[in-house]
Amino acid sequence: MEVNIKDVVVPGDVAVEIMKSSEKERVILGPGLRRDCDRVLVTKAGVLKRRKPAIFYVDSYQKRYVPNRGENVVGIVTQKAGDIYRVDIGAGELASLSYLAFEGATKKNRPDIVVGDVIFAKLLVASKGMEPELICVDSHGKKGKLGVLSPDGMLFDCSLSLARKLLHPSCQLLTLLAKEQAYEIAIGMNGKIWMKARSVHETIAACNAILAAENTPPAEMPALCSSIARNLLRIS
Amino acid sequence: MTAREVNKTKLSKGILEMKFMKRTKEKxxxxxxxxxxKEYFGAQLTNHMKKGSDKFIIEPSFVFCEGLLDGRVSFRGMNPExxxxxxxxxxxxxxxxxKQNETEITDEQMAKHYRSSAVDTMAKKFRTKHENKKYVRDDSIEIEPLEKKPKFLKPSD
Known part of the structure; x- marks a missing residue:
C-alpha cells in the first residue's frame, strides 16, 4: 500500500512521498526504511516521520535492541576473558570491550573493572555479522561522559522508544525532575537506564517517574513530577 | 563462416606457447x-546494483535521525564532573x-574604533617633540587631523 508522512505504516508499504520529494537533494533513510531499486519500502511497523531537510524514518515501538555504530549504551560486565570484557547490552550477542579502551589504560595499568559492574559505553563496531564492540574513550583518548557507573545506583530496563523519548531534545521530563530532586542518570539507546539520586527512596521515585513517562503526554509531565515529589514527602 | 571466425579467435595452446605469440597470449x-x-559474479548482481543511484543514504541509527542527546546527565551537584x-x-x-547571530559591524562602530586607535597612532607620528610633551589624549574632543605645514607661497610679481 502506498503511504505518506505521518501515516501508520506496516512492513511492505511503499513510501511514495520520499521518491517524489527527492529529485535533486540527498535523502537520508533512517531505521525502518530500505531502498529497493527506485522505490522506498517500509520494514518496521510504526509511524513514518520526516525531519528537515530530508531525513525519513519509522518511529516504532520496540524492545529488542539492535546495535548501531556510534550509539551510547548502558551494559553489565558479565565476563572477563583474557584482554577483553564481555558486556551484556541487551542485544542478540554479548558485546566486547577491550581493557585498553579506557582513559589512561596501558597493558600494565589495567582499568579497575570487575564482573557485575555497570558501564556507559559507545558502540565502535556494530554490524550484522560481527559481535558489537564497545569503547569507553572518545577519539582524543578522553573518557568524557563514558565509563563505569557507580555501584550505588539502580539499573532498570525500558522500551527503546521510551529511551528515545527521554533523549529527544524537546523532552522536558529530565529538567522537570531536576526541579524536584538531585539525581544523575545514564540513558542507553539499548533501553537500559541507570539512575542514582540522594537516597534509595528518591532513586526509586525517579525511576517510577521515568517509567510512567512512557504513556504521558508532554503537557502532563509537570503534574507527574510534582505528584512523585508529593509522594516522596509523605514517605519521609 | 562463423565456425571459421571462432577458430580464428581460438588459437591452439601449442601456437600460443611459441615465442613470437607472447603478446597475443597475454591478450x-x-x-x-x-x-x-562474468560467469562467476553475474548471478550476484541484483537489479538494485544495476539500477543503483547515490541519492539515498542509509542511516541505521535513531541518534542522527532524531537528533538525540547523549544520555548522561546530572543535576544539582550529584556528579560535578x-x-x-x-x-x-x-x-x-x-x-x-x-557566532551565527553576529551582525556585521556598522560604519559608525568602525569609525569609532579607528578614531580611538589608528588616528591617534598616526597623528603621533607627525607630531613634533614639543607638541608631544604637552599632548594629553582626550576622547571627548573631536580629534582633527593635524594641519599641514603652511607651504612657502611664491609671491606673485
Missing amino acids: VEKQLFQEEG IERLMELEEEAKQALTR
Missing part, C-alpha cells in the same frame, strides 16, 4: 579471465549560535 588470457569473472562537561557543552553551543 587471450585476459579475455578468458574476464569471461570467467558530568555537570562541568554539560556546562562546557552548553557554552560551546551558545558560542556557535552567537
Whole structure:
C-alpha cells in the first residue's frame, strides 16, 4: 500500500512521498526504511516521520535492541576473558570491550573493572555479522561522559522508544525532575537506564517517574513530577 | 563462416606457447579471465546494483535521525564532573549560535574604533617633540587631523 508522512505504516508499504520529494537533494533513510531499486519500502511497523531537510524514518515501538555504530549504551560486565570484557547490552550477542579502551589504560595499568559492574559505553563496531564492540574513550583518548557507573545506583530496563523519548531534545521530563530532586542518570539507546539520586527512596521515585513517562503526554509531565515529589514527602 | 571466425579467435595452446605469440597470449588470457569473472559474479548482481543511484543514504541509527542527546546527565551537584562537561557543552553551543547571530559591524562602530586607535597612532607620528610633551589624549574632543605645514607661497610679481 502506498503511504505518506505521518501515516501508520506496516512492513511492505511503499513510501511514495520520499521518491517524489527527492529529485535533486540527498535523502537520508533512517531505521525502518530500505531502498529497493527506485522505490522506498517500509520494514518496521510504526509511524513514518520526516525531519528537515530530508531525513525519513519509522518511529516504532520496540524492545529488542539492535546495535548501531556510534550509539551510547548502558551494559553489565558479565565476563572477563583474557584482554577483553564481555558486556551484556541487551542485544542478540554479548558485546566486547577491550581493557585498553579506557582513559589512561596501558597493558600494565589495567582499568579497575570487575564482573557485575555497570558501564556507559559507545558502540565502535556494530554490524550484522560481527559481535558489537564497545569503547569507553572518545577519539582524543578522553573518557568524557563514558565509563563505569557507580555501584550505588539502580539499573532498570525500558522500551527503546521510551529511551528515545527521554533523549529527544524537546523532552522536558529530565529538567522537570531536576526541579524536584538531585539525581544523575545514564540513558542507553539499548533501553537500559541507570539512575542514582540522594537516597534509595528518591532513586526509586525517579525511576517510577521515568517509567510512567512512557504513556504521558508532554503537557502532563509537570503534574507527574510534582505528584512523585508529593509522594516522596509523605514517605519521609 | 562463423565456425571459421571462432577458430580464428581460438588459437591452439601449442601456437600460443611459441615465442613470437607472447603478446597475443597475454591478450587471450585476459579475455578468458574476464569471461570467467562474468560467469562467476553475474548471478550476484541484483537489479538494485544495476539500477543503483547515490541519492539515498542509509542511516541505521535513531541518534542522527532524531537528533538525540547523549544520555548522561546530572543535576544539582550529584556528579560535578558530568555537570562541568554539560556546562562546557552548553557554552560551546551558545558560542556557535552567537557566532551565527553576529551582525556585521556598522560604519559608525568602525569609525569609532579607528578614531580611538589608528588616528591617534598616526597623528603621533607627525607630531613634533614639543607638541608631544604637552599632548594629553582626550576622547571627548573631536580629534582633527593635524594641519599641514603652511607651504612657502611664491609671491606673485
